[in-house]
Amino acid sequence: MNRQPGLSVRLKLTLSYAGLVMVAGVLLIAAVMVAFRLIPPDGVVITVRYSYYEGILRKFLPASGVMLALLLIFGLVGGWILAGRMLAPLSLLTNATRLAATGSLSHRIQLPGRNDEFRELADSFDAMLAQLEAHVAEQRRFAANASHELRTPLAITQTMLDVARKDPNSSTGDLVDRLHAVNARAIDLTEALLLLSRTDQGSFTREAVDLSLVAEEAAETLLPLAEEHDVLLETSGDVAFTVGSRALLLQLTTNLLHNAIVHNLRTGGIVQVEAAEWAEAVVLTVENTGEPVTPELLSTLTEPFQRGAERLRSDHGGVGLGLAIVKRITQVHNGTLSLMARPDGGLRVTVELPRGELGAHAIGKSK
Numbered sequence: 484m485n486r487q488p489g490l491s492v493r494l495k496l497t498l499s500y501a502g503l504v505m506v507a508g509v510l511l512i513a514a515v516m517v518a519f520r521l522i523p524p525d526g527v528v529i530t531v532r533y534s535y536y537e538g539i540l541r542k543f544l545p546a547s548g549v550m551l552a553l554l555l556i557f558g559l560v561g562g563w564i565l566a567g568r569m570l571a572p573l574s575l576l577t578n579a580t581r582l583a584a585t586g587s588l589s590h591r592i593q594l595p596g597r598n599d600e601f602r603e604l605a606d607s608f609d610a611m612l613a614q615l616e617a618h619v620a621e622q623r624r625f626a627a628n629a630s631h632e633l634r635t636p637l638a639i640t641q642t643m644l645d646v647a648r649k650d651p652n653s654s655t656g657d658l659v660d661r662l663h664a665v666n667a668r669a670i671d672l673t674e675a676l677l678l679l680s681r682t683d684q685g686s687f688t689r690e691a692v693d694l695s696l697v698a699e700e701a702a703e704t705l706l707p708l709a710e711e712h713d714v715l716l717e718t719s720g721d722v723a724f725t726v727g728s729r730a731l732l733l734q735l736t737t738n739l740l741h742n743a744i745v746h747n748l749r750t751g752g753i754v755q756v757e758a759a760e761w762a763e764a765v766v767l768t769v770e771n772t773g774e775p776v777t778p779e780l781l782s783t784l785t786e787p788f789q790r791g792a793e794r795l796r797s798d799h800g801g802v803g804l805g806l807a808i809v810k811r812i813t814q815v816h817n818g819t820l821s822l823m824a825r826p827d828g829g830l831r832v833t834v835e836l837p838r839g840e841l842g843a844h845a846i847g848k849s850k
Contacts, residue, residue: 492573493566500562501555508554512547572601576608588616636669687728687815694723694732694767694836695758701736702756705744713750714771716740720758723765725836727816735812736767738805739832743771747829766835773829781824785810809834 490498575592582590591612594605640662647658702718709716725732736756743754754771785806806822809832813820818836825831 493563493570496566496569497559497562500565501558504554504558504562505551508551512551516543572605576605579608579612583612583615588612588619636665640665687731689726690729691724692727692729692732693758694725694736694765695720697729697733697736698756698758698767701733701740704737705740708741709744709754712744712747712752714744714747714752714754716744716754716756718756720756721760723758723760723767725765725816725838727836731812732816735809735834736769738809739767739769739834742805743769743830743832747771747773760838763838764835765838766833768831768833770825770831771829772825772827775828776824776830778824781822781830784822785820 572594575594579590579592591609592605593609594602596602643658643661643665647655698718698720702716706716740754740756744752747754752772754769757768757770759766759768810820813834813836816836818834821833821835823831823833
């Protein structure tokens with residue numbers, strides 16, 4: 484925004500301080516003059532009061548003028564110094580803001596001293612810079628990973644087409660099947676990226692959602708996949724209402740179940756899904772058998788494109804965004820996500836979501 488040049492805040496404070504000192508001086512001089520006028524010294528008769536007052540004025544007014552000039556100089560110099568000291572933290576804030584505007588987010592003000600309004604502002608600015616730096620770093624990491632992941636199916640497609648073009652005797656049907664599989668993977672990845680972007684925006688309609696019904700719907704949808712992998716899918720729990728997007732919460736539950744089915748034992752695996760309601764929260768728990776999960780692997784499972792290579796099966800491996808999407812959906816619903824490795828192998832994933840007033844109202848209607 485283009486603005487007209489104006490006085491600096493320091494100069495305004497200086498003039499205000501000097502003006503206040505001058506007003507106080509003028510009022511003091513006026514009070515002394517009134518006192519001399521109304522209360523003449525003893526022995527002075529009324530008839531000569533005014534001549535006495537005029538003599539006092541001739542002596543007092545020049546001295547008052549000198550005093551006012553000194554007060555003005557003192558007010559200007561003192562006000563300038565005091566304003567500079569008071570506004571010194573603002574210069575640090577301004578420099579930090581200019582550095583941030585150039586893209587440098589690593590700078591911190593770290594204003595010393597006891598807590599006051601300026602230090603609260605500086606601390607809030609430092610916290611904002613830290614969040615922005617972490618967010619930008621995460622976005623850059625995500626963009627790099629997404630570019631790599633999207634480039635992979637395109638490179639595979641290009642290679643298969645080059646081979647088929649050089650070999651006219653190759654099977655067209657086999658090429659079509661392989662291209663179809665690669666294209667399906669690219670579509671799944673793109674849809675996952677779009678869903679993750681939608682959750683980042685947080686633009687969705689909130690309504691009362693029963694997690695127990697969402698869990699049943701997700702389990703019914705993935706039942707064929709569970710049977711294909713020889714996994715027993717068990718659901719349990721009571722009515723558990725929360726407030727949020729039913730579509731996103733269904734996606735969250737579906738991702739958790741899909742992950743639990745795919746990363747399971749090769750035969751005789753079990754997946755248990757439970758929805759529960761606490762005093763101020765609702766909890767969705769998905770627990771599955773499987774191979775042991777190391778602490779190092781557990782800490783990376785919610786990061787984008789981390790598929791858990793130690794547990795990955797050759798089919799239905801996903802695009803590495805399942806738990807990352809679960810984490811983001813949980814965050815935009817003001818919930819918490821926790822992953823715990825089971826002692827005998829597999830994972831226990833817990834999603835805790837707030838139980839809002841709308842959820843309680845919906846429960847009352849459902850009874």
